[in-house]
Amino acid sequence: MEKETEKSKNPVDRRSFLTGAAAAAGVAGLAASTPPVLLAQNAALKPEAHAAVDVTSNAKPGSDFMVDVFKTLGIEYIAANPGSSFRGLQESSINYGGNKSPEWLTCCHEESSVAMAHGYAKIEGKPMMIMAHGTVGLQHASMAIYNAYCDRAPVYIVLGNILDVNYRRGNAEWVHSVQDAAAMVRDYTKWDDAPVSLSHFAESAVRAYKIAMTPPTEPVVIVADGTLQEEPVTDKNLRIPKLTLNAPPQGDSDAVAQAARMLIAADNPVIVAGRVARTPRGVELLVELAELLQARVFDQRMRMNFPSLHPLYGHPGPSIATPNLSAYDVILGLEVQDFWGLTHRMTGLNKFGMEEQPTTKPGAKIIDISAVELNHKSNYQDFGRYLEADLSITGDPEATLPELIEAIKRTRTIGQHHGFDVRGRMLADENRRAREHDRELATLAWDASPISTARLSAELWAQIKNDDWSLVANDRFVSSWPTRLWDFSKHYQYIGAQGGAGIGYQSPASVGAALANRKYGRLSISIQCDGDFNYAPGVLWTAAHHKIPLLMVIHNNRAYHEERMYLTMLAAKYDRDPGISDIGTALNGPNIDYASIAKGYGLYAEGPISNPQELGGAFKRALERVRKGEPALVDVVTQPR
Amino acid sequence: MKRILVLLLLPAGFALAQAGDTAHGKQLFEQKGCYQCHGHEGQGGLAGARLSQIKLPQAAFIAYVRNPRSGSMPPFRAKVLSDQDLADIYAYIKTFPEPKPAKDIPLLNQ
Numbered sequence: 001m002e003k004e005t006e007k008s009k010n011p012v013d014r015r016s017f018l019t020g021a022a023a024a025a026g027v028a029g030l031a032a033s034t035p036p037v038l039l040a041q042n043a044a045l046k047p048e049a050h051a052a053v054d055v056t057s058n059a060k061p062g063s064d065f066m067v068d069v070f071k072t073l074g075i076e077y078i079a080a081n082p083g084s085s086f087r088g089l090q091e092s093s094i095n096y097g098g099n100k101s102p103e104w105l106t107c108c109h110e111e112s113s114v115a116m117a118h119g120y121a122k123i124e125g126k127p128m129m130i131m132a133h134g135t136v137g138l139q140h141a142s143m144a145i146y147n148a149y150c151d152r153a154p155v156y157i158v159l160g161n162i163l164d165v166n167y168r169r170g171n172a173e174w175v176h177s178v179q180d181a182a183a184m185v186r187d188y189t190k191w192d193d194a195p196v197s198l199s200h201f202a203e204s205a206v207r208a209y210k211i212a213m214t215p216p217t218e219p220v221v222i223v224a225d226g227t228l229q230e231e232p233v234t235d236k237n238l239r240i241p242k243l244t245l246n247a248p249p250q251g252d253s254d255a256v257a258q259a260a261r262m263l264i265a266a267d268n269p270v271i272v273a274g275r276v277a278r279t280p281r282g283v284e285l286l287v288e289l290a291e292l293l294q295a296r297v298f299d300q301r302m303r304m305n306f307p308s309l310h311p312l313y314g315h316p317g318p319s320i321a322t323p324n325l326s327a328y329d330v331i332l333g334l335e336v337q338d339f340w341g342l343t344h345r346m347t348g349l350n351k352f353g354m355e356e357q358p359t360t361k362p363g364a365k366i367i368d369i370s371a372v373e374l375n376h377k378s379n380y381q382d383f384g385r386y387l388e389a390d391l392s393i394t395g396d397p398e399a400t401l402p403e404l405i406e407a408i409k410r411t412r413t414i415g416q417h418h419g420f421d422v423r424g425r426m427l428a429d430e431n432r433r434a435r436e437h438d439r440e441l442a443t444l445a446w447d448a449s450p451i452s453t454a455r456l457s458a459e460l461w462a463q464i465k466n467d468d469w470s471l472v473a474n475d476r477f478v479s480s481w482p483t484r485l486w487d488f489s490k491h492y493q494y495i496g497a498q499g500g501a502g503i504g505y506q507s508p509a510s511v512g513a514a515l516a517n518r519k520y521g522r523l524s525i526s527i528q529c530d531g532d533f534n535y536a537p538g539v540l541w542t543a544a545h546h547k548i549p550l551l552m553v554i555h556n557n558r559a560y561h562e563e564r565m566y567l568t569m570l571a572a573k574y575d576r577d578p579g580i581s582d583i584g585t586a587l588n589g590p591n592i593d594y595a596s597i598a599k600g601y602g603l604y605a606e607g608p609i610s611n612p613q614e615l616g617g618a619f620k621r622a623l624e625r626v627r628k629g630e631p632a633l634v635d636v637v638t639q640p641r
Numbered sequence: 642m643k644r645i646l647v648l649l650l651l652p653a654g655f656a657l658a659q660a661g662d663t664a665h666g667k668q669l670f671e672q673k674g675c676y677q678c679h680g681h682e683g684q685g686g687l688a689g690a691r692l693s694q695i696k697l698p699q700a701a702f703i704a705y706v707r708n709p710r711s712g713s714m715p716p717f718r719a720k721v722l723s724d725q726d727l728a729d730i731y732a733y734i735k736t737f738p739e740p741k742p743a744k745d746i747p748l749l750n751q
Contacts, residue, residue, distance in 0.1 A: 452682075
């Protein structure tokens with residue numbers, strides 16, 4: 001026994017091993033067919049054939065260089081749920097990079113990371129970085145990336161991955177590795193690359209930023225290979241290319257001049273603003289254009305494009321996304337969302353086939369200025385129905401407006417100018433009446449419980465109107481009452497909606513936008529739908545941890561209410577019981593206690609509040625905390641819309 | 642059960658309005674989902690028209706619900722809501738409180 005043990009400890013010499021192997025193969029009847037070279041390889045696989053080699057190194061890792069690259073891009077933050085495939089980058093950005101520019105933000109879900117970056121971009125006008133595993137992290141992040149894509153928001157996505165099989169240690173690194181990480185989101189990102197060297201990484205990282213920031217701005221992906229991150233830098237000649245952003249694409253001069261002539265000749269032109277104002281300058285330009293023409297502006301509220309109290313603001317009531325365009329003879333669309341849908345009516349509830357008809361005045365001319373077609377892809381259908389425009393100009397609206405304004409100034413006559421002013425006075429009068437009508441509508445259900453969304457909005461406005469405020473939420477689900485009652489005039493005061501109508505966006509987007517507002521000392525307010533909140537509420541902890549001031553008001557109608565309405569409509573259509581609509585949609589039994597959830601994440605919180613008399617006090621107390629630099633939450637039990 | 646007899650002046654050819662049971666109307670308004678688009682007090686909003694302080698006579702209201710002109714509202718036929726049910730809902734709608742004028746609400750005069 002002892003002898004056998006001793007023997008097993010001794011390395012088998014190569015000759016005797018080969019002999020033994022041949023003998024074994026012979027037993028199996030394979031000796032004659034096994035090439036000697038394979039037998040030699042088998043021998044090499046024996047553990048005792050390896051000599052131990054020390055490959056550990058404390059030399060500067062590739063991830064340090066990657067951080068150097070990121071620092072040249074001026075990115076302020078990295079939002080991430082930690083992941084081993086980018087651990088090298090995380091360690092480097094904190095220890096080597098000093099956790100500044102970019103600074104690490106701890107997120108509880110990759111969907112939150114991306115939506116935070118989405119909201120941030122709409123305030124700051126540039127991307128935040130997010131990091132995620134190339135597999136499971138990206139799978140979590142993908143819906144939020146789609147939202148950002150549809151909303152033309154730049155997000156800088158870095159994915160960890162280990163491409164080389166020789167570097168994958170254990171099952172976790174195998175299941176977290178992927179041949180083509182960005183493939184999963186390539187349909188709804190603008191550009192991606194998987195660099196295979198550090199110099200390649202530097203070039204692609206800079207290129208990605210440049211592409212993301214060129215209108216139409218969109219998410220981009222860079223895969224940071226795990227081996228490149230953690231192996232020492234060996235190339236002595238690494239350099240980081242200079243970043244030069246592209247000037248935005250501008251509409252063709254002749255086409256813009258033609259648009260000017262059409263608008264001047266119109267009896268009653270209208271401007272529809274989708275995603276126009278990328279910067280504060282965009283708001284100024286749209287005001288200048290509207291005042292020059294004395295034309296009505298319908299703001300689809302995808303961005304803060306036009307001051308809500310301006311006399312030319314189209315005040316269509318609740319149907320802000322789909323205003324009535326039947327009175328206008330020239331319609332100028334500026335990166336409009338679903339332009340065809342805006343100019344056509346379809347059967348609301350289909351009975352015997354889908355019918356459609358134009359809603360525009362017969363003979364009305366349509367001008368479309370948009371850069372979105374520069375980045376259309378075929379799979380996801382966010383491009384909408386084909387629009388039969390009379391003049392279509394490929395160009396970023398904000399970049400094209402200066403030339404359009406100058407062309408109108410050059411072309412219009414004094415007589416036309418006078419006519420425009422008459423039109424403007426009429427529109428201003430209509431606007432005043434519409435605003436008065438809205439004020440009267442707001443009185444309905446004023447003292448109701450659940451609390452009306454008009455009351456909620458008015459109570460909130462009373463508390464914030466003297467602050468430098470920013471509504472970092474979409475207000476469509478509260479019947480757009482803030483838009484109808486508040487004074488929106490600055491670019492950062494509204495950020496629009498999800499883009500892809502993907503739910504789970506708003507909580508993290510509001511936190512990201514509030515983060516961008518923080519350094520300017522702005523008061524960030526969110527009116528947060530309860531259904532959306534429940535996707536990834538951990539973002540509240542991120543807000544508390546990183547001291548991001550934000551008042552989150554829960555619009556708690558205790559349902560996925562949009563879908564509840566659909567069920568009621570369909571049941572009635574089929575002569576069946578609409579009373580079933582709570583099944584699968586209601587968020588009650590038990591009611592969710594959002595204030596307790598928020599407190600659990602470390603926030604000041606109040607609620608649920610059902611009595612409208614208690615609302616003002618709750619907002620006041622919560623806002624005191626927010627003004628001191630904390631997030632706070634007030635849960636308000638509300639009317640459905 | 643309190644029944645309110647809603648008497649209205651109707652165009653020639655219309656029958657007299659049916660009596661409406663407000664309690665049953667409230668139950669139907671909530672249970673059949675009217676409130677979902679029109680609000681619990683009929684205030685209307687993004688999804689549905691205002692019903693509070695309704696001006697339509699009962700017969701016209703019932704006719705509209707049977708054949709709505711709105712693109713999004715489905716027809717509620719007798720199998721789902723009988724004429725009596727709609728009369729009850731109508732009676733309930735008529736109980737929604739009359740709002741104060743906006744000029745008398747300080748928060749709407751900011």
